[in-house]
Amino acid sequence: MSYEMRSIRKEDLSVYHYLKEVVLIDFIELDEYAPLVLDQKLSSTTNDADPSTNILVYAAETDIQPSPISRGRGWVYFDTVSGTDINPCEPYLVVSGTRADGVSVMGTPEQSTMVTVYDSNLNVVNPMLYMIDYVDGRIVTDNPNLDLAYVTYHWYYVSIVDEWELIQAAAPPIVVIDMHGTDKNGYQLGAGKKVIRKVDLHIFASSSAERKDIMDTIYDGLYLKSCPLYDFPLGDVLDYDGTFYGRKDNPNKLTSLFDRTSNKNIIGNLEFYNVSARNVGLPPILSRNREEVMSDLNAYRSKVSFELVSYTYS
Amino acid sequence: MNMVMQGNKFAKFMKLKLLDYIDAELIPGVKDIIRDNYETKLLGVVPEGSLGRPEDFYDEFFGRLDEFEFVKDRGPIIEFVVPDVEKFDFGGDLSFLKFVLEGMTGFYYLIPIGTYRLLGYTPPDLQQSLYLVREDDPLMEDVRRILGDTFLEPYAFSNSPPIDLFEGVKKYSDETMSKLVRASIALAEENFAFYRNRGL
Numbered sequence: 001m002s003y004e005m006r007s008i009r010k011e012d013l014s015v016y017h018y019l020k021e022v023v024l025i026d027f028i029e030l031d032e033y034a035p036l037v038l039d040q041k042l043s044s045t046t047n048d049a050d051p052s053t054n055i056l057v058y059a060a061e062t063d064i065q066p067s068p069i070s071r072g073r074g075w076v077y078f079d080t081v082s083g084t085d086i087n088p089c090e091p092y093l094v095v096s097g098t099r100a101d102g103v104s105v106m107g108t109p110e111q112s113t114m115v116t117v118y119d120s121n122l123n124v125v126n127p128m129l130y131m132i133d134y135v136d137g138r139i140v141t142d143n144p145n146l147d148l149a150y151v152t153y154h155w156y157y158v159s160i161v162d163e164w165e166l167i168q169a170a171a172p173p174i175v176v177i178d179m180h181g182t183d184k185n186g187y188q189l190g191a192g193k194k195v196i197r198k199v200d201l202h203i204f205a206s207s208s209a210e211r212k213d214i215m216d217t218i219y220d221g222l223y224l225k226s227c228p229l230y231d232f233p234l235g236d237v238l239d240y241d242g243t244f245y246g247r248k249d250n251p252n253k254l255t256s257l258f259d260r261t262s263n264k265n266i267i268g269n270l271e272f273y274n275v276s277a278r279n280v281g282l283p284p285i286l287s288r289n290r291e292e293v294m295s296d297l298n299a300y301r302s303k304v305s306f307e308l309v310s311y312t313y314s
Numbered sequence: 315m316n317m318v319m320q321g322n323k324f325a326k327f328m329k330l331k332l333l334d335y336i337d338a339e340l341i342p343g344v345k346d347i348i349r350d351n352y353e354t355k356l357l358g359v360v361p362e363g364s365l366g367r368p369e370d371f372y373d374e375f376f377g378r379l380d381e382f383e384f385v386k387d388r389g390p391i392i393e394f395v396v397p398d399v400e401k402f403d404f405g406g407d408l409s410f411l412k413f414v415l416e417g418m419t420g421f422y423y424l425i426p427i428g429t430y431r432l433l434g435y436t437p438p439d440l441q442q443s444l445y446l447v448r449e450d451d452p453l454m455e456d457v458r459r460i461l462g463d464t465f466l467e468p469y470a471f472s473n474s475p476p477i478d479l480f481e482g483v484k485k486y487s488d489e490t491m492s493k494l495v496r497a498s499i500a501l502a503e504e505n506f507a508f509y510r511n512r513g514l
Contacts, residue, residue: 164475167419178475200476202417278400280416297419 005232010263011197011270011308012162012179014230017237019175019201020160021078023221025091027157027173027214028076031068033118033150034060036139045144058139060151066171069137072159073170076114077134077237077244078258089225097254100234100246107257110244114154119147128251135242158214164202172206172297173214179308187311197308202280205300211279215302219277222306226269228262229310267311275306324502325390331498332392333385340394340490341384344483348379348397351479356414360470365424366410366444375411378403396487398480410444417476421468422446423454433460 005013042057062068068075078092092108099105115132117125117139125148130141137155139148159170162177181198201218205211237258239245246256262269280301352375356368382402386393395401404412410424425447430437433456437445446469447453 164417164419165473168473180478181481202476204419282413282416301416 007195007229007263007265007312008179008182008197010229010232011310012177013232013236014227014270015179015199015308016160016162016177017230018227019177019218019221020156020158021092022089022227023218024156024158024160024175024214025080026217028080028154029064029068029157030152030154031060031062031064032152033122034062034153036117036148036151037061039138042138054142054144056141056144056146057133058141058148060137060139060153066157066159066173068153068155069135070159070171071166071169072161072174073156074242075132075134075137076154076156077111077132078108079111079113089227094260095254095257097257099259100250100256102255103233103259105257105259105261107259107261109253109257110247112253116152117148118150118152120149122150131243131247133242134238134244138242140243167204167297172204172300173210174204174297175214175218176202176204178202191314193312195310195312199306199308201304201306203302203304204297205302208300211300211302215277215279215304218304219275222272222275222304224272226271228260229266229270231259231261231263233259233261265312265314267313269310271309273307273309275304277302277304324506327505328498328502329390329392331501332494333387335494335498336385336392336394336491340487340494343486343490344384344397345376345379347482347486348480349376351481352376355477355479361467364467364470365426366469368411368414371408371411375408378408394487394491396480396484398483402480407443410446413446414471414474415477415479418446418469418472418474421449421472423449423457423467424469425453425457429457429461433457 036058037060039057039059043055045054045056066073080091081093094106094108096104096106097109099107112127117127117130119125125146129143129146130139130148132138133140137153139151141148157173159172159174160177161167161170161174162179164176164178167174167176178200179197180200183196183198184193185196186192187194203211203214203218205214234245237245239248244256245258250256280303282298282301352368352372357372360367360369379397379402382395382397384395384397386395399412399415404415423446425445427437427443427445430445430453433453435453435456449468
């Protein structure tokens, strides 16, 4: 018996990727030449009999706030593209190749310009020699002779999470995707449904100006727009350990593409309807002094609400 | 001219009937949905004897709902206002309820205004009787030191996502209003046919 994600999970994930990789594409930051430090706890270097089983894990050290590896952020795993002929709705590479299981697809390869690792002489290290844990900001290699000293990486400035409880685990700005209601109606004679998901995006910013920027960027990214419903036949872009899916077995980026195939059961895209945005004004019952305002997640909140509509064939 | 007068009469009759229907059916239905939501989503969460129990604000909340201006009569146009977290009056003692409905991030303690005064602190807003205080607030250190563990239970709605107290109200209002408009038109047609047939 095979198990496949239900449509609601695919919709949730598709909206997540649309926000992260398309709408908030300008909210990407750069950290240059961060020192890499060997993490002894996570590394395994004790098997002298078979050194090929040893794993070395290097973590990037940084003082940047908010932390690039806090919940919902992480290093950027797709290249962004520039030029005059790019599609503004899909500002990433789509190339022909295969995904990790060998099936031919049009998909997006793992980045090759967003993370660069250097040795102690600041020479670029061949990316085929290491893997990247994009979630926790680590470089993983099985080569004990590799000199890994610094890393320059792009990271997602806005944390995007899908659980309210996770807000506490990250510093603002944070966007919470809350898909909280579903209605399904018929729309034609015969098979097919109109599926309406009610979605709220809760925005927690660190200043009034930042709240305005993020709220307006998201509003414009949704109003009169739509996004593809991806099929995720092999799961999400990243594997359970934060590495690009398929990279552990296969260093060739063109044969471990993220599959951009859309779900065949819906007509067209996921459409955003009834988009509205408002600031969340909380009553003055919070005890708060001047210093606390900056760290208080409730200080600068807003909410973007919309209906995510799709028409299914069955 | 006569046609215009008849048309005006028809519209007036229809409007009055629609207002009657709204009073008799739509508003009570909306209140029932909100009452049901309040009872299922808010009651029984905060332990008995604690501060800020939604049970203690039940009467005040529904008193304000009774006073809510559902219908705005603008002459030929009737606007039905669907209550939501923005339009409803959560001022005064119901302030903390709005906080609960919008969702709370982090852990908070409910502290009455008397405790503020007792410890020599100034409350954020003198109009309220209860305040939500973060666990890392300096006030909480003094509360623990001087008053003991009485206030050491975080508020039960701490770190909980938004609660939609008005869930289902918009959909019910839209569907019921369509039905009531159709019913009032039908009744107006019936009455006007009756008078017209008698040459009145």
